[in-house]
Amino acid sequence: GIQVEQSPPDLILQEGANSTLRCNFSDSVNNLQWFHQNPWGQLINLFYIPSGTKQNGRLSATTVATERYSLLYISSSQTTDSGVYFCAVVISNFGNEKLTFGTGTRLTIIP
């Protein structure tokens, strides 16, 4: 089946530090999204990025589709960045609409 692996599973950083979260996937994708789940449980879409690089303020994401991975960069971390980050993919050849989620990276930013 579809494999979506995220690393690291947990990350604890001081406020102001930078971080890189990784998402590996097992097959070609035509849809990849990054989400942030805040400590109150709300899930927010960060990026739609099946390939290339995008930036939104202190966050940026890069997907290298040929090598089957995506990276989420967070610069100058703030306590509000804490939570769980998920990547989710749709595999190109499966012919379906379903996003499959990784198990997430839990990020804790310490003041």
Add this chain to the structure above:
Amino acid sequence: DAGITQSPRHKVTETGTPVTLRCHQTENHRYMYWYRQDPGHGLRLIHYSYGVKDTDKGEVSDGYSVSRSKTEDFLLTLESATSSQTSVYFCAISELGGRESSGANVLTFGAGSRLTVL
């Protein structure tokens, strides 16, 4: 919650009772999804809908049924709840399906419904 409302937000019930969770959207999006979230598993798709009366199974559909009689409502039913169905349930919507190479397939999530089956 960007036009998505889930109800109830919290429910405690007993094993063997039926439970229905409702997802209501005001965005007129074609696609609606039900996910469950459990520790160590991330989010897993239960069922999804690609139009009125058009539904399909996800990876954890056993024990669940869905219905979509109107564009705006997607119901998830547990016919006879079990303790293994204790979870947080999220509804999501998208304008286009996941295969479309377009930002219009971005998922927007509801606030979640926490279900406890005793």
